[in-house]
Amino acid sequence: NAGVTQTPKFRVLKTGQSMTLLCAQDMNHEYMYWYRQDPGMGLRLIHYSVGEGTTAKGEVPDGYNVSRLKKQNFLLGLESAAPSQTSVYFCASSPWGENQPQHFGDGTRLSIL
């Protein structure tokens, strides 16, 4: 059981380039989330999805877009990367139900030059 898998693990971009981060979960979870983790700021929610075909904005959505065409996949896109988007990005998933934990991937370390 792989759990939550994030691709790629590392990436370096130039300002203005675009890219897509892929998150895949094999636990049949309904909910999926994208966070960014920055020193001293904890984890901040970018976007989330409560089911296939649905997405919603989180705390820091600007500059990012997401899609969830299949239940097991949640894509995070950067259309025009900026240095301020240098961060570690985590994807998580959670099943429906009371007090269910979020299961995290191991992150994507993204540097924007």
Place this chain on the structure above:
Amino acid sequence: QQQVKQSPQSLIVQKGGISIINCAYENTAFDYFPWYQQFPGKGPALLIAIRPDVSEKKEGRFTISFNKSAKQFSLHIMDSQPGDSATYFCAARISGGYQKVTFGTGTKLQVIP
């Protein structure tokens, strides 16, 4: 706007000692308080969680103490071990919020021999 405040930012404890991490929240709609543990290069993983209708929850060497009137909760790690060295995040969730949680800023714990 930091809805969950966490302290200290870093903590050094001797092996066998007690590690204490504190969190405070403002939103009384929070109804579930998980703690996550994160090792370097890995995603956070659920450690222990508590609901506000109990004042304490213990799992092995890890205990959450909860003070609803003060809107504070804390994690105690008894008999701290070098293997406990990690970053710890407190979090809070609003009921009916699709399992979305608001994270604290994290505490980096180092347990020295």
